[in-house]
Amino acid sequence: MQFRLLPALALCLSLLGAACTSSASRSAESKSTLKAPKQRRLAPDFALKDINGQTVRLSDLKGKVVLLNFWATWCGPCKIEIPWFMDFEQRFKDRGFAVVGVSMDDEGWEIVKPFLERLKVNYRVVIGNEEVSQAYGGVESLPTTLMIDREGRVASVHVGLVSRKEYEREIQELLDVE
Amino acid sequence: MWSRFAFFLLAAVTAAAQPAQVLTVSAPLRTSAKRGGEMTLKLTIKLKDGYHVNSNKPAEDYLIPLRLTWDKGPFEPLETVYPAPRLENYSFSAKPVSVFSGAFEVTARFRVAPSAPTGITALSGKLRYQACTDKMCLPPKTVDVKAPVEVH
Numbered sequence A: 001m002q003f004r005l006l007p008a009l010a011l012c013l014s015l016l017g018a019a020c021t022s023s024a025s026r027s028a029e030s031k032s033t034l035k036a037p038k039q040r041r042l043a044p045d046f047a048l049k050d051i052n053g054q055t056v057r058l059s060d061l062k063g064k065v066v067l068l069n070f071w072a073t074w075c076g077p078c079k080i081e082i083p084w085f086m087d088f089e090q091r092f093k094d095r096g097f098a099v100v101g102v103s104m105d106d107e108g109w110e111i112v113k114p115f116l117e118r119l120k121v122n123y124r125v126v127i128g129n130e131e132v133s134q135a136y137g138g139v140e141s142l143p144t145t146l147m148i149d150r151e152g153r154v155a156s157v158h159v160g161l162v163s164r165k166e167y168e169r170e171i172q173e174l175l176d177v178e
Numbered sequence B: 001m002w003s004r005f006a007f008f009l010l011a012a013v014t015a016a017a018q019p020a021q022v023l024t025v026s027a028p029l030r031t032s033a034k035r036g037g038e039m040t041l042k043l044t045i046k047l048k049d050g051y052h053v054n055s056n057k058p059a060e061d062y063l064i065p066l067r068l069t070w071d072k073g074p075f076e077p078l079e080t081v082y083p084a085p086r087l088e089n090y091s092f093s094a095k096p097v098s099v100f101s102g103a104f105e106v107t108a109r110f111r112v113a114p115s116a117p118t119g120i121t122a123l124s125g126k127l128r129y130q131a132c133t134d135k136m137c138l139p140p141k142t143v144d145v146k147a148p149v150e151v152h
Helices: A002-030 A076-095 A109-119 A130-135 A164-176 B002-012
Strands: A047-049 A055-057 A065-071 A097-103 A124-127 A144-148 A154-159 B023-026 B031-033 B038-047 B052-054 B067-070 B075-081 B086-088 B097-101 B103-112 B119-129 B141-151
Touching: A047 A124, A065 A076, A065 A164, A076 A097, A076 A109, A076 A164, A109 A124, A144 A164, A154 A164, B023 B141, B031 B038, B038 B097, B038 B119, B038 B141, B067 B075, B067 B103
Parallel strands: A065 A097, A097 A124, B031 B141
Antiparallel strands: A047 A055, A065 A144, A144 A154, B023 B038, B038 B103, B052 B097, B067 B119, B075 B103, B086 B097, B119 B141
16 A cells, blocks of 8 residues: 555655746746846957967857956956856857956066966957957956857846856856757 | 145145045145155055055065055155055965055155255155955056155
């Protein structure tokens, strides 16, 4: 008799689990930190040189989810995020994701190049300028990070240090939209 | 009379620093000095709550130090004394970070040239700093520092 009840109990538990999962995912959706697609504006395009002298255009990355990070070597909180971004680049690049770092160091490659080499940064980094900073609303505080969707629109803006989980959740959410 | 008033007013608020007024520097309204003698100037630096600047000797070479420099003129800089820094632990640094926060004083000592003109002379310099909170940083900034000195 007791054994005959086991399948029913298992079914109940699995339904309860599904209900919990569904509820959790609804909760996660409602907590999305991304702007609704209709509210997103096109990210300003730029053409800046990378460490190899090659021009990186944001518009060339259309179709990919882009994490655009304004940073500088003298910015301590920026240093916390760099290993996260390296991990994201590694894990998600095959799903149509790219990290682009925009260094705001006045000294340019002279100081940025050894820094990137020391940290073995695996994503594209360019040297920013006042024009790009102004195009993005006057980037003053660092880090400032934008999540850009596959259509090249700004889905979120983060000023200051944000949790790794928040970035990861946003990337997953944007990558899941085909 | 008015020019002297304007000069003092200028000295009272020398550095309206970042747009958010993160740092201000103020010099005494007047400092007296004798030709050929020595003079000490105390600057009061105030940081907005929650912000810090790297000290004059940050522990890490990538951090930009607080630095006070003086323009050439009849006042020869002899020494700049910064306060003892606080050593703060931040998650981005393996070592404690040497910082200043709140209000603090920097004292500068000068030798006054024997040929210095008598009367009020502007002592001018620059303060370079880089401010952060524990979550974000502002770009390095250089602000003018001006102090009126009455030479006898």
